[in-house]
Amino acid sequence: MDDSPLQVLTVATAPYPDQRHGSGGLRRMVNVFQTRKHYLHNFIQSIFSSIDLRDRQGSTVMVGGDGRFFNQTAIRVIVQMAAANGVGRLVIGQHGIMSTPAISCMIRKCKAIGGIILTASHDPGGPNGGLGIKFNTANGGPASEAVANKIHQISRTIEEFAICPGLQVDLMTLGRQTFDLENKFKPFTVEIVDSVESYANLLRNIFDFAALKELLSGESHISVRLDAMHGAAGPYVRRILCGELGCPANSAVNCVPLEDFGGQRPDPNLTYAADLADSMRDGQFDFGAAFGGDGDRHMVLGKHGLYVSPSDSVAVIADNIFCIPYFQHTGVRGFARSMPTSAALDRVAKATKIELYETPPGWNFFGSLMDAGKLSLCGEESFGAGGDHIRETDGLWAVLAWLSIMATRRQSVQDILKDHWLKYGRNYFTRYDYESIDIDTACEMMEDLEIIITDKSFVKQRFAVEDKLYQVEKADSFEYTDPVNSSLTRNQGLRIIFSDGSRIIYRLSGTRINGATVQIYIDSYEKERLSEDTQVMLAPLATIALKISKLHHRTGRSGPSLIT
Numbered sequence: 314m315d316d317s318p319l320q321v322l323t324v325a326t327a328p329y330p331d332q333r334h335g336s337g338g339l340r341r342m343v344n345v346f347q348t349r350k351h352y353l354h355n356f357i358q359s360i361f362s363s364i365d366l367r368d369r370q371g372s373t374v375m376v377g378g379d380g381r382f383f384n385q386t387a388i389r390v391i392v393q394m395a396a397a398n399g400v401g402r403l404v405i406g407q408h409g410i411m412s413t414p415a416i417s418c419m420i421r422k423c424k425a426i427g428g429i430i431l432t433a434s435h436d437p438g439g440p441n442g443g444l445g446i447k448f449n450t451a452n453g454g455p456a457s458e459a460v461a462n463k464i465h466q467i468s469r470t471i472e473e474f475a476i477c478p479g480l481q482v483d484l485m486t487l488g489r490q491t492f493d494l495e496n497k498f499k500p501f502t503v504e505i506v507d508s509v510e511s512y513a514n515l516l517r518n519i520f521d522f523a524a525l526k527e528l529l530s531g532e533s534h535i536s537v538r539l540d541a542m543h544g545a546a547g548p549y550v551r552r553i554l555c556g557e558l559g560c561p562a563n564s565a566v567n568c569v570p571l572e573d574f575g576g577q578r579p580d581p582n583l584t585y586a587a588d589l590a591d592s593m594r595d596g597q598f599d600f601g602a603a604f605g606g607d608g609d610r611h612m613v614l615g616k617h618g619l620y621v622s623p624s625d626s627v628a629v630i631a632d633n634i635f636c637i638p639y640f641q642h643t644g645v646r647g648f649a650r651s652m653p654t655s656a657a658l659d660r661v662a663k664a665t666k667i668e669l670y671e672t673p674p675g676w677n678f679f680g681s682l683m684d685a686g687k688l689s690l691c692g693e694e695s696f697g698a699g700g701d702h703i704r705e706t707d708g709l710w711a712v713l714a715w716l717s718i719m720a721t722r723r724q725s726v727q728d729i730l731k732d733h734w735l736k737y738g739r740n741y742f743t744r745y746d747y748e749s750i751d752i753d754t755a756c757e758m759m760e761d762l763e764i765i766i767t768d769k770s771f772v773k774q775r776f777a778v779e780d781k782l783y784q785v786e787k788a789d790s791f792e793y794t795d796p797v798n799s800s801l802t803r804n805q806g807l808r809i810i811f812s813d814g815s816r817i818i819y820r821l822s823g824t825r826i827n828g829a830t831v832q833i834y835i836d837s838y839e840k841e842r843l844s845e846d847t848q849v850m851l852a853p854l855a856t857i858a859l860k861i862s863k864l865h866h867r868t869g870r871s872g873p874s875l876i877t
């Protein structure tokens with residue numbers, strides 16, 4: 314075997330204009346990475362170059378992903394480039410798989426300067442699906458806007474990248490591998506790890522595992538159905554919920570990560586996790602949960618498939634926060650939600666006199682507040698919720714939070730939800746997604762809409778549908794000033810707020826891989842009518858939203874691709 318030091322090469326390249334690190338990193342169809350020369354290399358080099366050389370040299374970086382097609386190929390390139398860029402140690406999930414919350418946990422635990430996460434979250438996988446590359450920084454959370462902008466700037470002028478093409482890593486075998494390079498850097502090490510134990514340990518310090526075990530496998534235990542949707546959450550669900558907390562093995566399904574997620578979209582909502590909802594309909598299970606492809610998102614269902622909307626989920630957790638021992642110790646510093654998320658959480662914040670922050674979508678905004686000690690619990694309507702134990706949304710954490718509430722209150726999901734609405738009233742919420750819209754059409758629509766809604770005459774305008782009358786109270790393009798570092802983030806969605814507090818919000822998704830996705834978020838508050846059908850309740854506002862935007866006319870669509 315040749316044991317001479319590995320060669321480090323500098324390879325000339327040409328920039329691409331479109332390598333923007335959005336709220337979910339850089340997401341493209343797999344074939345973009347396969348066919349555009351050095352597309353992957355350019356972006357990885359831009360990430361490494363965004364880190365000051367003094368910080369990078371000898372540093373630790375985490376790498377892992379959701380197990381989708383092309384991840385391992387990409388990881389092998391990342392290893393070769395990390396070595397050539399002076400990184401001292403890479404810690405990688407076995408087979409390249411690690412859930413996003415576990416990566417966040419491990420970045421913090423290993424004092425890494427950051428992590429590269431190979432995930433396109435809820436977007437489809439397989440050879441015809443998407444690929445995503447996300448950079449998380451030393452706090453364990455997604456790159457801030459400033460770091461994302463720096464990466465983008467570098468990618469637009471990049472001329473070369475560094476790589477060790479001869480370095481062949483074994484991603485399958487647990488343990489340490491050491492490589493000698495011909496440059497002056499110390500030996501480069503790669504550690505292949507099983508992150509489940511570290512992550513489980515974190516959760517053990519947050520929740521009362523004995524109480525959870527009693528709930529899930531004690532004498533009068535509840536029965537649960539957990540669907541990992543063939544994503545990265547599977548191994549964690551198996552080992553923590555089944556192995557340690559005693560759920561029967563057959564209560565956890567789709568726990569083997571697959572490169573194409575079994576042909577399904579790993580998006581935990583009623584459309585893509587329909588199998589879970591179906592299996593719960595007959596009342597066999599008391600509690601159900603589905604997890605997103607990289608284990609960050611979650612959907613909670615009660616008996617007979619009772620749906621808990623994500624906006625309600627975080628509000629319920631907030632109202633019962635002291636059922637979670639971690640918060641008994643840390644206290645509660647603040648609550649936060651993304652702007653499109655319904656205001657259910659605001660009502661809890663008001664009642665408990667806890668500060669409430671309203672941020673743009675994307676966990677990086679929450680991370681900034683958490684780092685400053687201002688935030689303990691947050692959530693997004695996009696099926697994300699989490700605490701300040703890490704800096705990512707955390708599906709398993711949210712499920713254990715719900716189970717902790719059930720264990721403490723000895724109530725069903727249905728009773729907990731009903732009680733919540735009785736106490737606070739109900740925020741009905743829905744989101745319409747129009748996917749794969751031509752980008753120019755979508756941008757023009759948003760530009761025209763902004764002109765319409767920000768015109769002075771728009772405020773006080775009335776819209777009548779059937780017997781409902783709505784008067785505009787406020788309309789704007791949402792912008793956010795981070796209370797910690799005063800950075801301003803603009804163009805985060807067009808808001809129409811009516812005098813009764815109902816809202817219509819229009820926004821372009823920042824994470825889609827194909828064309829543009831126009832999202833319309835609709836919510837309204839009801840104090841008395843608590844058990845109505847969400848779509849029926851929000852139908853008048855949906856009609857108004859489509860009328861103002863002329864969305865169907867402009868796009869030729871007759872309805873949304875997805876309703877959540």
Ligand code: G1P
Pocket residue numbers: 336337434651674675676693694695821822823824825
């Ligand atoms: C979506 C969600 C947002 C989440 C982000 C990253 O972004 O809406 O809440 O933080 O994914 O998971 P969007 O596609 O809407 O820009």
